[in-house]
Amino acid sequence: MCGIVGYIGNKEAYPMLINGLKRLEYRGYDSAGIALIDGTPKSYKKKGKVSDLENFVKGKDVSGTIGIAHTRWATHGEPNDINAHPHTSMKGKFIIIHNGIIENYSKLKDKLEARGYVFKTETDTEVLVNLIEYIYLKARESGRELSAADSVMLALHKVIGTYGILVLSVDEPDKLIAARNGSPLVIGVGKNEYFFASDATPIVEHTKSVIYMNDGDFAVVTKDNFNLKTISNDPVEPEIKKLDIDIASIEKGGYDHFMLKEIFEQPQSIKDTFRGRVSLDLDNIVLGGLHTVMDKLVDAQRIIIVGCGTSWHAGLVGEYLIEEYARIPVEVEYGSEFRYRNPILYDDDLVIAISQSGETADTLAAIRMAKERNVTVIGICNVVGSSIPRETDAGVYTHAGPEIGVASTKAFTAQVTVLTMLAYLLGHKKGVISKYEFKNLLKELHQIPDKISEVLKSNDYILKVAQKFTESTNFLYLGRGVLFPVALEGALKLKEISYIHAEGYPAAEMKHGPIALIDKNMPVVVIATKDKSYEKIVNNIQEIKARNGIVIAVVTKGDTTIASMADYLIEVPETHDSLAPLLTVVPLQLLAYHIAVLRGCNVDQPRNLAKSVTVE
Numbered sequence: 074m075c076g077i078v079g080y081i082g083n084k085e086a087y088p089m090l091i092n093g094l095k096r097l098e099y100r101g102y103d104s105a106g107i108a109l110i111d112g113t114p115k116s117y118k119k120k121g122k123v124s125d126l127e128n129f130v131k132g133k134d135v136s137g138t139i140g141i142a143h144t145r146w147a148t149h150g151e152p153n154d155i156n157a158h159p160h161t162s163m164k165g166k167f168i169i170i171h172n173g174i175i176e177n178y179s180k181l182k183d184k185l186e187a188r189g190y191v192f193k194t195e196t197d198t199e200v201l202v203n204l205i206e207y208i209y210l211k212a213r214e215s216g217r218e219l220s221a222a223d224s225v226m227l228a229l230h231k232v233i234g235t236y237g238i239l240v241l242s243v244d245e246p247d248k249l250i251a252a253r254n255g256s257p258l259v260i261g262v263g264k265n266e267y268f269f270a271s272d273a274t275p276i277v278e279h280t281k282s283v284i285y286m287n288d289g290d291f292a293v294v295t296k297d298n299f300n301l302k303t304i305s306n307d308p309v310e311p312e313i314k315k316l317d318i319d320i321a322s323i324e325k326g327g328y329d330h331f332m333l334k335e336i337f338e339q340p341q342s343i344k345d346t347f348r349g350r351v352s353l354d355l356d357n358i359v360l361g362g363l364h365t366v367m368d369k370l371v372d373a374q375r376i377i378i379v380g381c382g383t384s385w386h387a388g389l390v391g392e393y394l395i396e397e398y399a400r401i402p403v404e405v406e407y408g409s410e411f412r413y414r415n416p417i418l419y420d421d422d423l424v425i426a427i428s429q430s431g432e433t434a435d436t437l438a439a440i441r442m443a444k445e446r447n448v449t450v451i452g453i454c455n456v457v458g459s460s461i462p463r464e465t466d467a468g469v470y471t472h473a474g475p476e477i478g479v480a481s482t483k484a485f486t487a488q489v490t491v492l493t494m495l496a497y498l499l500g501h502k503k504g505v506i507s508k509y510e511f512k513n514l515l516k517e518l519h520q521i522p523d524k525i526s527e528v529l530k531s532n533d534y535i536l537k538v539a540q541k542f543t544e545s546t547n548f549l550y551l552g553r554g555v556l557f558p559v560a561l562e563g564a565l566k567l568k569e570i571s572y573i574h575a576e577g578y579p580a581a582e583m584k585h586g587p588i589a590l591i592d593k594n595m596p597v598v599v600i601a602t603k604d605k606s607y608e609k610i611v612n613n614i615q616e617i618k619a620r621n622g623i624v625i626a627v628v629t630k631g632d633t634t635i636a637s638m639a640d641y642l643i644e645v646p647e648t649h650d651s652l653a654p655l656l657t658v659v660p661l662q663l664l665a666y667h668i669a670v671l672r673g674c675n676v677d678q679p680r681n682l683a684k685s686v687t688v689e
């Protein structure tokens with residue numbers, strides 16, 4: 074949430090900063106701003122998209138080889154020009170951009186106001202930059218020379234909350250100061266130049282060598298000197314890692330939207346998820362990242378899955394599969410609930426945290442709490458090097474590649490693929506599934522990418538279906554068993570990007586409430602593949618039709634029974650029941666996408682949402 078970019082080196086900073094903001098716009102797009110320092114500082118900020126900022130600075134002085142830039146997702150203060158970052162301190166000595174939340178900002182603000190500080194904005198960030206300046210000037214008044222970096226450090230010691238910050242000092246204009254606590258920062262290392270960003274996407278086109286800052290890290294950088302330490306002034310040996318993403322993976326590649334590109338990438342991204350993990354002769358699964366905890370997993374008395382949003386839905390699929398195949402009880406928790414409700418945890422419990430970004434604040438806090446109680450925590454994450462994989466005891470990367478569309482698609486199917494592999498593997502190890510069955514399941518899993526390619530061929534038909542529902546105000550999504558979480562996910566996709574109200578329900582629960590909503594205007598998406606509850610869901614469809622509801626059914630190819638009842642029929646190839654979520658979610662993603670585009674919504678940047686929510 075919120076994007077940070079910074080540059081220090083010999084080149085003009087502006088092009089890197091503005092392009093970097095465009096790469097990061099998926100993290101927030103309420104307003105954007107930029108500050109450059111070249112002798113004199115200059116700062117420009119604008120409500121709206123990065124393109125609005127770009128238009129605003131046209132013809133203005135954007136020279137300078139040191140700069141910082143920010144794209145915002147508002148937490149404190151409405152999105153407008155004034156509240157946009159960067160923020161400059163009252164006497165103009167420091168300029169800051171900040172991700173995160175300063176929780177004690179109100180107390181600090183009162184103190185600063187009592188000392189004569191006047192605030193222009195409603196943000197917590199302005200409090201921080203004024204605090205830094207106050208400390209810096211106060212030292213001078215009392216005859217002490219305090220460096221810009223030391224002033225930032227002292228200020229951070231007074232702050233409660235989370236931050237990823239970049240700071241410029243007007244008196245020391247050759248420096249860029251960076252600090253991290255709970256809000257990610259990556260530093261790209263070039264030749265006499267450094268790139269800073271809240272994730273690696275703005276950096277990858279400049280260098281593949283990066284340093285992921287840890288919580289408590291503090292960096293003071295000039296174009297030819299890099300000094301990394303902790304906020305308590307202890308030296309830190311920087312660990313340079315190689316980025317494994319390429320530029321093509323963060324560009325639209327001819328698609329109108331990232332979301333559509335990512336939906337269409339799923340045959341490949343799922344292959345990437347199981348590549349090297351499912352053996353070529355299809356008789357073994359190796360999840361290398363779980364090696365150290367595998368015995369614990371096999372013996373676990375209970376697994377608790379935590380996640381938020383789409384990742385929580387993937388967790389629900391995991392619950393059905395792990396319970397079915399490994400016979401281990403599973404609970405699925407929202408990170409935000411789990412962390413605050415004092416849950417009962419036992420030593421032989423195991424927590425699995427699922428997160429695309431690896432940065433979601435509530436999920437992160439949930440795993441910290443579990444770790445404090447000595448419970449082993451496993452991560453299933455997409456972004457390599459993000460906070461969750463670094464804080465968990467073991468984990469599996471989903472390898473879906475960068476996901477830029479705010480509505481998660483390929484990350485979901487990759488998470489489900491990992492959970493499916495885990496369920497099969499545990500089931501096999503525990504002797505719940507025979508060697509023969511295990512091999513058959515892997516054979517089926519192996520065919521999923523091709524079957525998704527088959528589903529994607531329905532795109533034109535799904536567009537036609539979507540055209541009928543652009544004026545709808547409500548949608549209901551129904552599924553049973555492991556397809557119930559898919560119904561939730563289908564409804565979430567529609568809500569997120571088209572702003573149509575949608576609810577997902579277990580099909581049988583329809584009778585206990587949602588059935589009251591059904592009339593001739595109510596579209597109901599029913600996921601009704603040929604599995605063990607097929608007959609039951611056919612009955613549910615009849616109940617909808619008896620009330621004149623409109624049925625859009627996702628069915629197994631060749632289904633004639635539902636074909637005679639449904640208004641619209643979307644076919645998916647036959648597969649094993651446990652793999653049906655991977656196929657059936659795809660048409661729901663496409664349906665939501667087309668409805669949103671036809672309604673004129675910005676699907677890659679839906680209103681009020683952000684790709685990764687790094688605040689509670």
Ligand code: G6P
Pocket residue numbers: 381382383384427428429430431432433436479480481682683684685686
């Ligand atoms: C935000 C995103 C969702 C995502 C959720 C959890 O709400 O808009 O798409 O599912 O966060 O994110 P995570 O990165 O933890 O999977």
